[in-house]
Amino acid sequence: MNPAVVMPSLDQVWAWLAEVPDPEIPVISITDLGIVREVRYDGDQLVVTVTPTYSGCPATEVIAAMIQEAMAAHGIANAKMETRLSPAWTTDWLTPEAKAKLHDYGIAPPVGLAANEQRIDISRLSRRVPDAPVVVCPRCASTNTEMLSQFGSTPCKSLYRCKSCREPFDYFKCH
Amino acid sequence: MSSARYEYLLRLGDNALILSQRLGEWCGKGPALEEDMALTNNALDLLGQARLWLSLAAEEAGDGADEDTLAYLRDDREFRNVLLVEQPNGSYADTLARQFLFDAWSSLVLRRLLASSDPAIAAIAEKAVKEVSYHLRRSSDLVVRLGDGTALSHAMLQGAIDKVWPYHHELFIGDAIDAEMVASGIGFDPEHLKDEWLAYVREVLNEATLKVPAAGGWMPKGGKQGLHSEHLSKLLAEMQTLQRSHPGASW
Numbered sequence: 001m002n003p004a005v006v007m008p009s010l011d012q013v014w015a016w017l018a019e020v021p022d023p024e025i026p027v028i029s030i031t032d033l034g035i036v037r038e039v040r041y042d043g044d045q046l047v048v049t050v051t052p053t054y055s056g057c058p059a060t061e062v063i064a065a066m067i068q069e070a071m072a073a074h075g076i077a078n079a080k081m082e083t084r085l086s087p088a089w090t091t092d093w094l095t096p097e098a099k100a101k102l103h104d105y106g107i108a109p110p111v112g113l114a115a116n117e118q119r120i121d122i123s124r125l126s127r128r129v130p131d132a133p134v135v136v137c138p139r140c141a142s143t144n145t146e147m148l149s150q151f152g153s154t155p156c157k158s159l160y161r162c163k164s165c166r167e168p169f170d171y172f173k174c175h
Numbered sequence: 176m177s178s179a180r181y182e183y184l185l186r187l188g189d190n191a192l193i194l195s196q197r198l199g200e201w202c203g204k205g206p207a208l209e210e211d212m213a214l215t216n217n218a219l220d221l222l223g224q225a226r227l228w229l230s231l232a233a234e235e236a237g238d239g240a241d242e243d244t245l246a247y248l249r250d251d252r253e254f255r256n257v258l259l260v261e262q263p264n265g266s267y268a269d270t271l272a273r274q275f276l277f278d279a280w281s282s283l284v285l286r287r288l289l290a291s292s293d294p295a296i297a298a299i300a301e302k303a304v305k306e307v308s309y310h311l312r313r314s315s316d317l318v319v320r321l322g323d324g325t326a327l328s329h330a331m332l333q334g335a336i337d338k339v340w341p342y343h344h345e346l347f348i349g350d351a352i353d354a355e356m357v358a359s360g361i362g363f364d365p366e367h368l369k370d371e372w373l374a375y376v377r378e379v380l381n382e383a384t385l386k387v388p389a390a391g392g393w394m395p396k397g398g399k400q401g402l403h404s405e406h407l408s409k410l411l412a413e414m415q416t417l418q419r420s421h422p423g424a425s426w
Contacts (some may be wrong), residue, residue, distance in 0.1 A: 055302055056223025086298035090307060125282055125375040126384070127315065149209035150313045151216035159209065172197070175305060
């Protein structure tokens with residue numbers, strides 16, 4: 001351990017992490033997204049614990065590289081990345097600021113809480129599906145919208161269309 | 176090396192990997208852009224799950240294997256997926272029928288594994304069950320739409336369900352590995368999933384105005400023990416060709 005090196009405070013590290021954008025939706029940061037679960041020092045090594053959004057999300061590895069790069073830019077050369085699967089990521093962890101930024105970017109933010117949705121059918125398979133949420137068009141604010149596809153341009157989104165302004169848009173799925 | 180836990184993890188990982196590869200074959204060929212994207216997103220979720228299971232299997236083996244060597248350097252007889260997932264894509268109805276039967280079963284499997292005494296397995300199940308529940312909602316909705324659709328879509332989907340139906344039996348047949356997993360609290364008895372699976376499948380098929388095939392009949396099995404159809408060999412030939420031809424290639 002080099003005594004000349006001053007380890008930045010964890011608050012400072014969190015502030016730096018808040019500047020790392022999500023590679024696929026760059027208007028929100030990785031802390032907005034709620035995927036950074038813990039920051040700690042293990043001796044003099046910084047350890048950043050991240051949870052993936054979806055198992056196969058190709059951005060996961062890019063995000064890890066971006067975090068290490070950002071830390072290196074602030075003088076922390078050996079940041080270690082850890083992955084934590086449980087508890088599983090949920091859109092309930094999106095900050096209110098993140099939802100506002102998504103909306104302004106043209107992506108409808110998740111409606112309702114995933115935790116409430118899952119209370120319905122976790123014990124057994126049920127054909128009863130929760131009522132489809134009312135998704136507001138991020139362009140014209142109409143509630144007259146319809147789902148075109150359960151999957152959109154990335155695993156975290158589905159594809160909608162506004163029946164008022166006729167524009168298609170992405171909906172960040174409640175997950 | 177070949178512990179029961181290793182075999183069990185291979186089964187979980189190979190089911191996800193092989194079905195992911197099958198769905199990936201639709202990329203650029205889906206019947207509509209939205210369907211193309213849905214199938215490949217579905218494949219992506221499964222591929223992510225396969226990586227988690229196979230990484231854990233490699234860790235269990237502890238012989239220098241990793242998720243990539245397990246995916247790319249094993250021969251067909253070393254794969255432990257059920258026969259259902261290696262069945263060819265066929266028509267869109269065939270792909271949907273296979274997916275629907277799998278999603279319903281996989282949802283039940285993952286729900287059981289949430290209670291596994293093995294924390295690493297329970298954590299992967301917790302992650303995957305959310306994704307598979309979403310897949311199941313989609314495949315169930317599509318079965319209803321196409322089953323209760325036009326005369327042609329109804330006939331095609333009924334034909335597809337009838338064709339893939341024999342492969343569901345294997346999902347519920349336990350063996351010595353399953354028994355060992357039950358005894359250690361890691362796994363569950365596959366037979367115990369059958370009633371709930373059948374009740375759900377029946378409910379959706381009824382809603383779709385489709386007939387549940389008669390009980391009994393041909394019961395192909397053996398995938399879990401490494402006895403596969405030639406379909407798997409051809410799938411692997413394509414999936415593994417790069418790593419087999421250029422060992423260690425990366426980009």
